[in-house]
Amino acid sequence: MTDQVAPKNPAVPSLESRKAKPKGEVLLSVKELEAVFETGDGVVHAVDGISFDVHRGEIFAIVGESGSGKSVSAMTVMGLLPTIKIRSGEILWKGTNLLDLDENAMRKIRGREISMIFQDPLTALNPVHTVGRQVAEMARIHEDISKKDAMKRAIETLDLVGIPEPQKRADMHPHEYSGGMRQRAMIAMAIMCKPDLLIADEPTTALDVTVQAQVLDVLVDIKDEIDSGIILITHDLGVVAGLADQMMVMYAGNQVEFGTVDDIFYETAHPYTEGLLNSIPDLVGDHSKPLVPIKGSPPSLINRPSGCAFHPRCTYARVPGVCADTEPKLRDEGNGHLSACHFTSVDWKPQ
Numbered sequence: 001m002t003d004q005v006a007p008k009n010p011a012v013p014s015l016e017s018r019k020a021k022p023k024g025e026v027l028l029s030v031k032e033l034e035a036v037f038e039t040g041d042g043v044v045h046a047v048d049g050i051s052f053d054v055h056r057g058e059i060f061a062i063v064g065e066s067g068s069g070k071s072v073s074a075m076t077v078m079g080l081l082p083t084i085k086i087r088s089g090e091i092l093w094k095g096t097n098l099l100d101l102d103e104n105a106m107r108k109i110r111g112r113e114i115s116m117i118f119q120d121p122l123t124a125l126n127p128v129h130t131v132g133r134q135v136a137e138m139a140r141i142h143e144d145i146s147k148k149d150a151m152k153r154a155i156e157t158l159d160l161v162g163i164p165e166p167q168k169r170a171d172m173h174p175h176e177y178s179g180g181m182r183q184r185a186m187i188a189m190a191i192m193c194k195p196d197l198l199i200a201d202e203p204t205t206a207l208d209v210t211v212q213a214q215v216l217d218v219l220v221d222i223k224d225e226i227d228s229g230i231i232l233i234t235h236d237l238g239v240v241a242g243l244a245d246q247m248m249v250m251y252a253g254n255q256v257e258f259g260t261v262d263d264i265f266y267e268t269a270h271p272y273t274e275g276l277l278n279s280i281p282d283l284v285g286d287h288s289k290p291l292v293p294i295k296g297s298p299p300s301l302i303n304r305p306s307g308c309a310f311h312p313r314c315t316y317a318r319v320p321g322v323c324a325d326t327e328p329k330l331r332d333e334g335n336g337h338l339s340a341c342h343f344t345s346v347d348w349k350p351q
C-alpha cells in the first residue's frame with residue numbers, strides 16, 4: 001500500500017473518516033463463477049470467473065458499463081435465468097451451493113432469505129391488485145400467516161419504508177403511486193420476510209435526483225433495521241462512494257477490480273476503473289476538472305478482444321505482446337485489493 005494520495009473523486013469521505021467497520025458474517029460467497037448464454041449468434045460470455053463475498057451489514061456495489069454482466073451476475077445468484085449455462089464455480093449461500101438446489105428449494109430462499117429490488121417497479125408490480133395486497137402476499141407465500149395479519153404487517157412495512165398514510169395507501173393501486181412511492185413499495189415487498197440479503201439492481205435510475213437520494217436513504221435504514229447485506233448494482237459512482245463498503249468493477253463479463261471503496265477510489269489499481277472515475281464529475285471539490293470519457297465502446301461478449309479484453313480502449317496498453325495476447329488474472333495489490341491488469345498501478349499510472 002502506498003501513502004494516502006489525493007482521491008480521484010473527492011465525494012469519497014477521507015480515509016480517516018471511513019474507518020474499517022468490523023465485518024459481519026459472510027452470507028454469500030461467489031467463487032470463480034463462469035456463466036454463458038448459448039445463442040444462435042454464438043456463446044455470450046456474460047460472467048467470466050467472478051469471485052466475491054458479501055457480509056451481513058455491508059453494502060457491496062457492482063459497477064461497470066452497460067452490458068458488462070452486472071445484472072446477469074445478480075440474476076444468476078437468484079436463480080432467475082432459465083437459459084443461462086453455468087460452466088463452473090459456486091454460489092455459496094450460508095455455506096450451501098445454490099447451484100445444487102432445485103427450483104423448489106430455490107423458491108424457499110428467494111424472497112425469504114434473498115430478495116431483489118428491480119429497476120422498474122411498474123413492470124414488477126401487478127397493476128390490478130392493491131399495493132397492500134401485493135406486499136402482504138410476500139409473507140403469505142413464505143409464512144403460515146393469516147390474510148389479516150399479513151395485511152397488518154404490510155401496512156407496518158409500508159410505514160417503515162416511508163410511505164405516508166400507509167393504511168390508506170395500502171388500498172391503492174400502483175398507478176396511484178408516484179415513481180418514488182412505487183420504488184418504496186417494491187422495497188416493502190422485498191423486505192416483508194426480513195431477508196438476509198437484498199439485491200438492488202439500479203433501484204433508483206428511473207427516479208429524479210432528490211427522490212433517488214430518499215429511496216437510497218430508505219435502503220440504508222432498512223439494512224440496519226433488518227440487519228441484512230445489500231448488493232447494489234449501479235452506474236452511479238457517486239452513490240457507490242457515499243454508500244458502499246466493498247465494490248467490484250466489471251468489464252466485458254470479467255471482474256477487473258475488487259476491493260474496499262477506499263482502496264478503489266483512492267488507490268485505483270485498474271486502468272478501466274480509472275477511466276470510469278475520469279469520466280464523471282467530482283461531486284465536491286474541483287468542479288472544473290475536465291471530463292475524459294473512455295474512448296470506444298464496450299466489446300461484444302460473443303467475440304471479446306484477445307488478451308486483456310480492455311486493451312483496444314486502454315490508454316496504457318503499450319507493451320507489445322502482453323496486453324493484446326495474454327489474459328491478465330486477478331492479482332492482489334495488497335489487503336485483498338484485486339486488479340486484473342498485467343501491471344501494478346505503479347507501472348501504469350503517470351508518476
Ligand SMILES: Nc1ncnc2c1ncn2[C@@H]1O[C@H](COP(=O)(O)OP(=O)(O)OP(=O)(O)O)[C@@H](O)[C@H]1O
Pocket residue numbers: 037039044046064065066067068069070071072073083301
Ligand atoms: N437472456 C439472455 N440471453 C442472451 N444474452 C443475454 C441474456 N441476458 C443478458 N444477456 C447478455 O449478457 C450480457 C450482460 O448483460 P447484463 O444485463 O448483465 O448487463 P448489465 O451490466 O446489467 O448492463 P446494464 O447496465 O445495461 O443493465 C449482455 O451482453 C447481454 O446482452
Ligand code: SF4
Pocket residue numbers: 270271272308309310311312314315316317318323328340341342343348
Ligand atoms: S492489461 Fe494492459 S490493456 Fe489491460 S488494463 Fe492493464 S495495461 Fe490496460
Ligand SMILES: [Mg+2]
Pocket residue numbers: 070071072201
Ligand atoms: Mg443491468
